Amino acid sequence: MKKIGSKILTGPYIIWMIIFTVIPLGLIVYYAFTNSGGAFTLDNVVSIADTVNAKPLWLSFKMSFEITVICFLLSFPLAIILSKYSKNKNSIIVMAFILPMWMNFMLRTLAWRLILLNNGFLNRAFEIFGLNSVYLMNTKAAVILGTAYDYFPFMLLPIYNAVAKIDEDVISAARDLGASGVVVIRRIIFPLAMPGIISGITMVFVPSMSEFVIADMLGGGKVYMIGNAIEQAFNSGYADIHLGSGLSLSLMGLIVISMLIYKFFDKGEEGHGIW
Amino acid sequence: MNRGYRQIRVLAVICLSVFSLFLTSCSTRQEDLSNNIIVFNYGDYIDRELLGQFEKETGIHVIYEEFLTPEAMYTKYKNGSVKYDLICCSDYMLYKMIEEDEVVPIDYNAMEHIGNIGDIYWELSKNFDSQNKYTVPYFWGTVGILYNTEMIDYVPDSWTQLWNEEYKNNIIMQNSVRDSFVPALILNGASINTKDKGELRKALKDLQKQKSLVQSYLVDEVRDDMVNNQAVMAVIYSGEASLAREYNENLEYVVPKEGSNIWMDSWIIPKGGKNYDGAIKFLDFICRKDAAQANFDYVYYSTPNEAVLEDIDDEEKEEDNAIFPDEDILSRCEMFKYLGSDIEEFYNRLWKELKVY
Amino acid sequence: MVKKFTEKFYLVFMFVLLYMPIAVLIMSSFNASEKNKAVWGGFTLSAYKALIKDEIIMSALYTTFLLAGGAALIATVLGTLLCIGMMNMGKLFKSTMIGIAQIPLLNSDIVTGISLMLLFTRFTDLSFGTMLVAHVTYIIPYVVLSVYPKIMQLNVSIYEAALDLGASPLFAMRKVIIPDIMPGILTGFMLAFTMSLDDFSVTYFTKAPGINTMSTMINAEYRKGIQTEIYALSTIIFIVVLIVLFIINRRSEKAFRIENERV
Numbered sequence: 073m074k075k076i077g078s079k080i081l082t083g084p085y086i087i088w089m090i091i092f093t094v095i096p097l098g099l100i101v102y103y104a105f106t107n108s109g110g111a112f113t114l115d116n117v118v119s120i121a122d123t124v125n126a127k128p129l130w131l132s133f134k135m136s137f138e139i140t141v142i143c144f145l146l147s148f149p150l151a152i153i154l155s156k157y158s159k160n161k162n163s164i165i166v167m168a169f170i171l172p173m174w175m176n177f178m179l180r181t182l183a184w185r186l187i188l189l190n191n192g193f194l195n196r197a198f199e200i201f202g203l204n205s206v207y208l209m210n211t212k213a214a215v216i217l218g219t220a221y222d223y224f225p226f227m228l229l230p231i232y233n234a235v236a237k238i239d240e241d242v243i244s245a246a247r248d249l250g251a252s253g254v255v256v257i258r259r260i261i262f263p264l265a266m267p268g269i270i271s272g273i274t275m276v277f278v279p280s281m282s283e284f285v286i287a288d289m290l291g292g293g294k295v296y297m298i299g300n301a302i303e304q305a306f307n308s309g310y311a312d313i314h315l316g317s318g319l320s321l322s323l324m325g326l327i328v329i330s331m332l333i334y335k336f337f338d339k340g341e342e343g344h345g346i347w
Numbered sequence: 348m349n350r351g352y353r354q355i356r357v358l359a360v361i362c363l364s365v366f367s368l369f370l371t372s373c374s375t376r377q378e379d380l381s382n383n384i385i386v387f388n389y390g391d392y393i394d395r396e397l398l399g400q401f402e403k404e405t406g407i408h409v410i411y412e413e414f415l416t417p418e419a420m421y422t423k424y425k426n427g428s429v430k431y432d433l434i435c436c437s438d439y440m441l442y443k444m445i446e447e448d449e450v451v452p453i454d455y456n457a458m459e460h461i462g463n464i465g466d467i468y469w470e471l472s473k474n475f476d477s478q479n480k481y482t483v484p485y486f487w488g489t490v491g492i493l494y495n496t497e498m499i500d501y502v503p504d505s506w507t508q509l510w511n512e513e514y515k516n517n518i519i520m521q522n523s524v525r526d527s528f529v530p531a532l533i534l535n536g537a538s539i540n541t542k543d544k545g546e547l548r549k550a551l552k553d554l555q556k557q558k559s560l561v562q563s564y565l566v567d568e569v570r571d572d573m574v575n576n577q578a579v580m581a582v583i584y585s586g587e588a589s590l591a592r593e594y595n596e597n598l599e600y601v602v603p604k605e606g607s608n609i610w611m612d613s614w615i616i617p618k619g620g621k622n623y624d625g626a627i628k629f630l631d632f633i634c635r636k637d638a639a640q641a642n643f644d645y646v647y648y649s650t651p652n653e654a655v656l657e658d659i660d661d662e663e664k665e666e667d668n669a670i671f672p673d674e675d676i677l678s679r680c681e682m683f684k685y686l687g688s689d690i691e692e693f694y695n696r697l698w699k700e701l702k703v704y
Numbered sequence: 705m706v707k708k709f710t711e712k713f714y715l716v717f718m719f720v721l722l723y724m725p726i727a728v729l730i731m732s733s734f735n736a737s738e739k740n741k742a743v744w745g746g747f748t749l750s751a752y753k754a755l756i757k758d759e760i761i762m763s764a765l766y767t768t769f770l771l772a773g774g775a776a777l778i779a780t781v782l783g784t785l786l787c788i789g790m791m792n793m794g795k796l797f798k799s800t801m802i803g804i805a806q807i808p809l810l811n812s813d814i815v816t817g818i819s820l821m822l823l824f825t826r827f828t829d830l831s832f833g834t835m836l837v838a839h840v841t842y843i844i845p846y847v848v849l850s851v852y853p854k855i856m857q858l859n860v861s862i863y864e865a866a867l868d869l870g871a872s873p874l875f876a877m878r879k880v881i882i883p884d885i886m887p888g889i890l891t892g893f894m895l896a897f898t899m900s901l902d903d904f905s906v907t908y909f910t911k912a913p914g915i916n917t918m919s920t921m922i923n924a925e926y927r928k929g930i931q932t933e934i935y936a937l938s939t940i941i942f943i944v945v946l947i948v949l950f951i952i953n954r955r956s957e958k959a960f961r962i963e964n965e966r967v
Contacts, residue, residue, distance in 0.1 A: 292563025
């Protein structure tokens with residue numbers, strides 16, 4: 073009776089996860105390895121190597137990489153600067169930078185559509201300043217921009233949390249010993265912020281990999297990512313659940329593998345939450 | 348400690364209020380579950396006020412759901428997790444569903460206003476519903492080019508204009524499998540219903556060549572983008588074209604001289620629907636003169652409803668070649684046929700190849 | 705001096721970049737121009753009047769909050785119970801549980817949505833209930849990963865002392881454990897709520913007919929032409945968020961001050 077947690081408390085969660093996470097995953101696996109006749113086949117899983125699927129997969133990978141890099145490059149300096157301005161974790165200035173996250177994701181994407189359209193806000197502004205108009209809408213650049221904007225807070229927050237935790241004394245000690253600003257950032261802040269950076273990269277890279285709506289809204293049907301291929305498999309009239317499941321499974325496998333490789337290079341950083 | 352306790356209380360209050368909200372919403376939904384119909388239609392393809400009016404008149408609640416393309420509709424329907432009572436879709440998809448025995452015959456005798464649908468539209472319907480047994484015509488039209496007269500000083504009355512380098516980045520194509528292949532197939536002298544894989548491949552090659560000129564592949568957004576002067580020309584359905592012209596007087600619609608696609612959207616009652624009588628009542632309501640009139644004014648596509656057509660004077664008909672095409676245009680147009688699952692799958696494959704190109 | 709200036713400049717630059725899209729939405733909501741929102745056509749409030757009357761948007765708003773509130777609540781309860789229950793479990797059990805909790809995180813939204821769709825279409829009809837289930841499943845990990853660290857930091861001896869002093873386990877739990885992990889629970893709830901509000905993919909695949917959340921509604925409506933009501937909606941959401949954050953901030957600053965004074 074002295075034990076605090078009793079096993080029963082974990083029951084509801086475990087049952088829930090079995091019914092709604094494990095079984096559905098099992099269904100995906102089942103569909104992925106069968107054809108419409110119900111017979112075993114590897115075709116669906118292997119079809120990820122087919123050019124019509126491999127190309128969007130590679131595109132997704134490249135774009136997610138670029139999105140992650142952009143988010144990181146923009147948020148790392150911002151996190152450092154913010155940590156100087158705010159001693160309190162919830163300070164208004166930090167809030168100000170993550171507030172856009174609470175705007176609905178569709179609204180944010182819609183806003184970029186307004187900005188990037190051929191005669192949208194950006195080109196109107198360019199016109200006023202006498203610059204040539206740019207065709208950004210319906211290009212990869214537009215999708216990258218929109219996605220990076222959407223996921224930016226997911227990069228900023230964990231990095232900021234990690235940087236804010238760094239003991240100021242450590243930094244001033246380094247400075248007293250003659251370390252320059254660059255050295256402080258490279259040798260102290262960067263390694264100590266690593267757990268946050270890792271969470272940030274995961275939180276941005278994984279969802280960008282399977283993104284399909286942003287590509288749809290800002291890519292004008294010209295940017296075809298692996299998410300679009302999966303979505304189309306489920307929505308293409310002859311309802312290819314099997315192909316769609318196969319592709320989903322492959323995508324999932326690839327993400328898990330890349331996360332494992334990534335964890336391997338960064339072992340020993342336990343206990344950092346997602347934020 | 349005290350603070351923590353207060354927080355629990357706050358949380359508890361939130362819990363209770365959310366749950367009570369949840370429960371009330373559930374119970375209200377359950378009440379009219381017995382007397383509603385689930386209607387599945389294209390986006391923005393009905394005057395929504397009619398749904399309320401119908402409910403007021405008959406007491407039948409309409410659960411209204413929209414889809415983007417016929418293919419997406421078919422998938423959702425086939426999933427079987429929603430029991431649709433009425434679906435409105437295009438010719439070739441209806442043909443497929445009739446072929447696959449997914450539909451229920453419509454009891455026309457139970458409909459008071461079915462006589463409003465003109466004979467020629469029943470004739471047209473025979474393309475996909477050979478015995479006139481399963482469908483009720485809703486709207487019809489052609490596929491053509493909508494262009495902005497401020498940006499182009501001649502009439503682009505040929506599909507070849509879609510390959511004109513001059514309009515690079517200023518052409519909008521339809522983001523729908525069959526429609527997007529129409530221009531290329533017709534230019535190559537093939538039928539839009541060809542089952543010849545070589546001809547289809549050849550069309551794909553042309554479309555791939557065109558891709559660098561295309562600004563975007565869109566469905567419902569085409570109209571808005573054209574109204575906003577985003578592009579010089581777009582492949583578009585006639586109904587959408589006339590609606591776009593309401594908002595922007597510089598837009599004109601033309602059916603290319605090489606010929607095009609004539610389409611018809613009709614209602615069917617799919618198998619598995621739970622409220623057949625309700626569905627029939629809704630169809631009858633949609634055919635009734637006042638409802639059809641309101642709907643025509645809102646949707647502004649070519650209507651097969653003679654009672655509505657009677658009231659439109661010849662002048663208006665002549666003015667708008669998009670929704671009132673003349674005989675000459677119609678004679679060059681062909682209707683889509685369902686090509687069988689093999690070719691459908693092939694189309695899907697080609698479509699993907701175009702998208703990743 | 706230069707460094708200080710660069711920092712300030714960067715801060716302002718990022719601020720402008722992040723708020724530009726929101727500013728564009730808000731400006732568009734007041735713009736009377738019918739064709740192109742990038743051209744100023746005069747000031748109008750008609751979008752706001754239309755918004756209040758727009759049943760499609762209003763019901764989507766209602767559904768979104770009902771769904772997010774309900775799902776976040778269920779997820780918080782389930783996740784917190786798991787974490788409390790896990791306290792005295794073996795290491796293997798813990799890591800398995802945390803591992804399972806991470807599946808929906810790694811499993812991009814689209815796969816979560818599709819796998820649930822496959823489950824639902826096989827066994828039941830889609831309804832508000834299935835959407836709720838889908839959302840709970842999608843957001844549970846955020847609760848677990850917020851509460852779990854707090855559980856790990858918990859001082860078990862206080863709880864044991866309470867028991868020794870004659871408190872019933874339930875009473876001790878309520879008086880000792882829950883208050884200690886409350887910040888984690890609240891963070892988890894907020895996070896779960898936010899993720900649910902913002903979700904598109906999971907809802908898109910598991911959505912019942914005639915029911916839309918804000919995301920799926922906007923995704924369907926924006927295609928049909930300029931929907932100024934949607935821009936008006938974004939202004940209102942922005943203002944609400946601003947107020948809520950301001951209140952949270954005021955309260956937490958107060959708490960922060962009190963804590964500091966105690967120290």
